[in-house]
Amino acid sequence: MQYVVIDLEWNGSYSKRAHCYFNEIIEVGAVKVSEQMQILDTFRSAIRPVVSKKLSGIVTDLTNITAEELEDGTTFMGMMRDLSRWMGKEPAVVLTWSNTDLLVLMENCRFFTGRQEIPFLRNYMDFQIYAQRRMGVDTSQQLGLARAGEMLGIPEDDMSLHRALDDSRLTAAILQKVYDRDSFVDGIMPVDDEFYRRITFKTTLIKDLDDPLVKRSELAFDCPDCGRNMKRKGNWRFRSRAFCAELSCHRCGKKYTGRVQYRLKYEGVEVRKKLTEILPKAESADTAQDPAVTV
Secondary structure (H helix, E strand, O other), X not given: OEEEEEEEEEEEEEEOOOOEEEEEEEEEEEEEEEOOOOXXXXXXXXXXXXXXXXXXXXXXXXXXXXXXXXOOOEOHHHHHHHHHHHHOOOXXXXXXXXXXXXXXXXXXXXXXHOOOOXXXXXXXXXXXXXXXXXXXXXXXXXXXXXXXXXXXOOOOOOOOOOOHHHHHHHHHHHHHHHXXXXXXXXXXXXXXXXXXXXXXXXXXXXXXXOOOOOOHHHHOOEOOOOOOEOEEEEEEEEEOOEEEEEXXXXXXXXXXXXXXXXXXXXXXXXXXXXXXXXXXXXXXXXXXXXXXXXX
């Protein structure tokens, strides 16, 4: 098994053909790494844009890529052929820092071929999640690639970050630092039809309490002090991305704001609950932050 780290740079522009904004890939970089964590080879390809030859100011400022630099680039399909040949026939796990690059690659495959499947993709890992777990960083917050390299003490003196090949090199250096074979194998996802359904599923908020996926029992809150079920004052209202209502404990005499958020994910409904105590005005004026209890 070998590991292939891939990074992309793209230009966002409006496509008349697709009638929407499209992230057109303009540069691809990749690094091939052995199971012994040795760098085997590198790959870089510049892609000549066809949707919009004008690069956005954000792309130019961030990457220093110029339109002139891309004039002699290959086509998207030419890059895909070259990348497939470079990867070879040996089984490989493709790694990207977060799945954003993978989604953009799928978007380009759909645009240019009509199919979102990536021909050379057989096994995949969102390496950002794996690296953050190995580094002890909470995965609910996305850690930037440059920050991860800085935390691991990886020098960036000879790298131009936000260029595809150098970002791939930095990702490979992070892989060398955090790699553990047993835990790594557990994080590899085989690429099949379910994989594509899962990765393209868009998490949505449920905003209707009458939705059959909403369990009313999940709207109940117990007092954090005495444990008794609290009473609700007024109706649940959807605001700030969650259902909110005022709750009170008759025994303790305390009042709270209860928040319940329902997120429909591929695996099912995720429920997030939070209680924030409502302090008397005189007390709240002297308190910088209301104490909150997450349930």
